[in-house]
Amino acid sequence: MPLHITDYSDEILHNISFRLEAGSHLCILGANGAGKTTLAKVLCGLIDTKAVTIDGKLLHDLHGTARAKVVNYIPAKLEIFDTHMSVEELLALSHFDTALHIGDALERLQIAHLQEHPCRTLSSGESQLVLTASALLHNARYTLFDEPTANLDPMRMRTLFALLSDEHVLKSKIVITHNLELAFKLGFDILYLEEGRIRFYGSAERFFAQSQLDALYHGSVKNLGDHVVVSL
Amino acid sequence: MKTLFLLASLLLLVAAPFFGQIDLSLTKLMQPQSMAHQVFMQIRLPRVLLAFLVGGILSLGGLVFQVVFRNPMSTPYTLGVASGATLFTAIAIIAGLGAYSPLFAFVGAMMTVLILFAVASRFGGYDPTALLLVGIALGFFYAAALMVMYALSTLQESYEILRFTMGSLDIVGFGQIGILAAAAALLLLMMRYYKNAFKALLVSYEFAFLQGIRVKKLSYTLLFGVSVAVGAAVSLTGPIGFVGLIIPHMLATLYRQSAEKLLMPSFFYGGVFLVLCDLIARSLADATLPIGVVTSFVGAPFFIYLLLRGRK
Numbered sequence: 378m379p380l381h382i383t384d385y386s387d388e389i390l391h392n393i394s395f396r397l398e399a400g401s402h403l404c405i406l407g408a409n410g411a412g413k414t415t416l417a418k419v420l421c422g423l424i425d426t427k428a429v430t431i432d433g434k435l436l437h438d439l440h441g442t443a444r445a446k447v448v449n450y451i452p453a454k455l456e457i458f459d460t461h462m463s464v465e466e467l468l469a470l471s472h473f474d475t476a477l478h479i480g481d482a483l484e485r486l487q488i489a490h491l492q493e494h495p496c497r498t499l500s501s502g503e504s505q506l507v508l509t510a511s512a513l514l515h516n517a518r519y520t521l522f523d524e525p526t527a528n529l530d531p532m533r534m535r536t537l538f539a540l541l542s543d544e545h546v547l548k549s550k551i552v553i554t555h556n557l558e559l560a561f562k563l564g565f566d567i568l569y570l571e572e573g574r575i576r577f578y579g580s581a582e583r584f585f586a587q588s589q590l591d592a593l594y595h596g597s598v599k600n601l602g603d604h605v606v607v608s609l
Numbered sequence: 610m611k612t613l614f615l616l617a618s619l620l621l622l623v624a625a626p627f628f629g630q631i632d633l634s635l636t637k638l639m640q641p642q643s644m645a646h647q648v649f650m651q652i653r654l655p656r657v658l659l660a661f662l663v664g665g666i667l668s669l670g671g672l673v674f675q676v677v678f679r680n681p682m683s684t685p686y687t688l689g690v691a692s693g694a695t696l697f698t699a700i701a702i703i704a705g706l707g708a709y710s711p712l713f714a715f716v717g718a719m720m721t722v723l724i725l726f727a728v729a730s731r732f733g734g735y736d737p738t739a740l741l742l743v744g745i746a747l748g749f750f751y752a753a754a755l756m757v758m759y760a761l762s763t764l765q766e767s768y769e770i771l772r773f774t775m776g777s778l779d780i781v782g783f784g785q786i787g788i789l790a791a792a793a794a795l796l797l798l799m800m801r802y803y804k805n806a807f808k809a810l811l812v813s814y815e816f817a818f819l820q821g822i823r824v825k826k827l828s829y830t831l832l833f834g835v836s837v838a839v840g841a842a843v844s845l846t847g848p849i850g851f852v853g854l855i856i857p858h859m860l861a862t863l864y865r866q867s868a869e870k871l872l873m874p875s876f877f878y879g880g881v882f883l884v885l886c887d888l889i890a891r892s893l894a895d896a897t898l899p900i901g902v903v904t905s906f907v908g909a910p911f912f913i914y915l916l917l918r919g920r921k
Contacts (some may be wrong), residue, residue: 421819422818423815423818423819440821440823441821441822441823442821443821444821445819445820445821446821450815450819452815456812456813456815456816457811457813457816458676458679458810458811458812458813459676459811459812459867459868461861461864461865461866461867461868462808462811462812462867463867466808466867467812470805470808470809470812470820471816471819495865515819515820
């Protein structure tokens with residue numbers, strides 16, 4: 378079931394069209410304010426539109442569990458109104474994949490000790506990992522991660538990288554990031570946004586070619602072969 | 610602490626009907642023909658039941674409104690339900706239809722809700738802030754209309770209207786208790802039915818949406834259900850203030866648990882609070898104090914104390 382967006386425009390985004398095959402993954406890159414988060418919200422239905430179809434069906438027409446099973450979005454920050462809720466209670470709300478236990482999902486992210494904690498005590502990094510655990514339990518066909526590594530320490534970042542790069546974890550992953558090294562190592566196809574338009578859509582190999590990087594980043598990003606670095 | 614509150618509350622509920630301006634002796638109470646028995650069964654018991662049900666509805670309604678609006682200051686009256694009821698009561702009194710004023714009040718409350726949702730249905734998405742603002746605007750409109758009613762009324766009528774706005778548990782009969790019991794039961798059943806969806810709403814609108822919940826439909830359903838129950842309560846007792854604000858906040862401080870676990874406690878302790886306030890109203894003065902006065906007199910200082918303690 379491919380994800381398809383056709384000629385979508387709004388205040389921020391312009392003429393967005395692309396197609397993502399079922400089971401394939403994507404990294405969305407772009408400068409601050411390029412429209413990455415807006416695009417993610419369009420793709421998951423938080424911004425209502427008739428431009429998105431999944432498996433030929435309009436996302437707009439899907440409701441309830443049917444929609445929840447198709448697409449999920451993990452925001453950069455955990456926003457929670459009632460912070461007395463415990464991590465376990467929070468995770469239970471998105472527990473669609475009953476084959477996976479809440480404890481196992483937390484274990485996978487090495488935060489099993491947080492299970493009983495109220496959400497108000499979580500640090501920003503911990504909340505990000507809790508959100509990632511919720512993505513595993515939700516297990517939608519398409520999961521969008523918005524800056525999943527933004528608040529993580531180097532050790533946690535490796536944990537998260539291992540998870541995102543595991544073929545058996547989640548069906549289709551769409552990762553929004555500023556972390557070029559992460560995008561490089563994941564090797565997913567790249568969609569690069571510039572001022573609300575798609576500037577590049579293609580393989581990681583083509584994207585990380587030095588000539589392509591120079592065209593987009595004006596010399597501030599170097600491909601060293603097995604690493605990509607930002608030259609300051 | 611929690612157990613202590615529960616025991617004290619249960620004790621209060623059992624003891625409340627035995628206290629009041631007329632002392633009731635226990636031996637006389639057992640004789641069905643005695644005055645004491647009549648007072649107990651016809652006045653005291655229905656009054657305590659009425660206070661409990663109204664308090665419960667207002668408190669639970671407050672909790673639901675605070676969650677749906679993401680605003681700790683919302684009360685079950687935020688959408689103008691009470692102002693609508695008051696205006697229509699005034700109209701009934703001035704038109705010489707005072708006997709039907711509860712019916713008028715209920716029509717006023719429901720009309721307000723319908724106007725509000727008619728306006729809200731024209732919003733594109735779900736916009737609680739806009740809904741809140743429409744409710745506030747409507748409140749001002751009603752207040753102005755009420756002033757017109759005062760200007761048109763005689764002194765006697767003005768007094769009657771004023772008494773309604775202070776809230777009163779005086780008019781009691783088992784018929785009214787039946788209506789409120791039904792309203793309370795519907796409200797509790799609704800919250801039971803939507804418990805999981807409500808829980809997702811406690812995280813964020815976006816989160817709830819992604820879990821497949823129709824946030825707009827759910828929010829409107831909850832607001833509507835609460836407004837109907839509150840409308841029924843207000844039309845019988847007048848707009849008794851503060852219960853819907855103080856009790857949910859008090860319980861959040863006391864329990865430190867997420868709001869979906871506070872649904873039943875909110876109802877229960879809201880009821881207990883109003884029974885207590887009514888007991889004070891009946892016992893303190895020679896003439897019974899208006900209940901709305903007592904809820905605010907007792908509630909406000911305690912509320913401020915709790916807020917200060919919670920900040921430490």
